[in-house]
Amino acid sequence: MQNKDKWLKKQVLEYEMQSSVEGWNKSEAWNRMEMYLESSRNLERAHRLRRRLRLAVAVIVGLMMIGGGLFVYMRGTISQLNQQLYTQNKGLESLHQDLAKSDQKMKEMSAQMQAMESQLPRVVERVKWKTKIKTDTIVKLKRVTLVDTIRVEVPVSEAYWAQHEKADETHEAISEAETKVKERYTFELNSNRQSDKKKKIIIEKLLSAQKSTGRFTVLNK
């Protein structure tokens, strides 16, 4: 069977490749074929053009969308930034006002300080012991008829000190300040005009007071 098939196949294929088809005009067929090819080419061109057109439209639409998106985004961002700037500006304004207020306060305080400083008794006014000092510790001094001066240096806060700038309040100021600052106070006796005897008495009294209270130091000059 296979040999027969092979023989038949050979016969048919040889015939097909060697002979022409009867009743069929190859030239006319080619003319038709050429027309088909031409129309196919035109169709392909049209397809290509359409594809390009679609691509161009897609690109344009895409670009427009991206541009629109960017525009909206930028607008939103700018608006947000604007809002932030506005808020910051408000904050700055408020801060500025606060600063101005605090500046004002500082100025006031400074003026106050200056005023206080000018009045501040770093070197306390001359104290007339006779009339001014009242507490037990200083009472002993009181008996001494001092007409001389005692310089008192008290390292308490100036503001506080300012409140008690008057010499007759010195002791009160000292006792109050002591509880706050817990430092010793220095009493400086300046009694150049006193006689040695009197000086000696005063110093002795002061030393005695110093010893008993431990609250101040007596410096003899």
Added chain:
Amino acid sequence: MLLKKLLKQAAKGNRLAQKSLFDQYAHGMMHVCLRYMRRIEVAEDCLMTGFMKAFSNLGSLQIKKESDFKRWLVTIMINECLMQLRKKEIEYTSIEQAATPFVKNEIEDGLAAKDIHKQISLLPEGYRTIFNLYVIDGYSHQEIAHKLGINIGTSKSQLARARKILQEKFIDYAEQR
């Protein structure tokens, strides 16, 4: 190699090269189409479509010798014919297979290739298609079944029937002569 140059030019759309290829292979391919399609107009349609497809796919074609190109072209033509036949929805019915001896030697000797070709083309459509695919174009029953969407058994039985009819035709033809 001349054919390769010709194919390259034809792939680029050179009309002269395309015409040259058409001139060279048109008759052979027309015969192939006529083996499957009895009417010359339909065969020509298949031929045209086949050549159009061949021209548009030449760019991707890799061939070593001329017979490769011819085989490729024949395959395109056969596929076109089968596509046309599929549109007609031919019914391939399974027939009881009979061991049919092919034509006798003495009959074979008296037959011209042209007559064989003619007798094949006169076979009923279904038989003709399977006979052509199996005997002439060398497809297996499995491939035929796959291409036509039928059972292998149907392909075999149709082939047997085609053989039987052909044998009868050859005998008649020989007797007439």
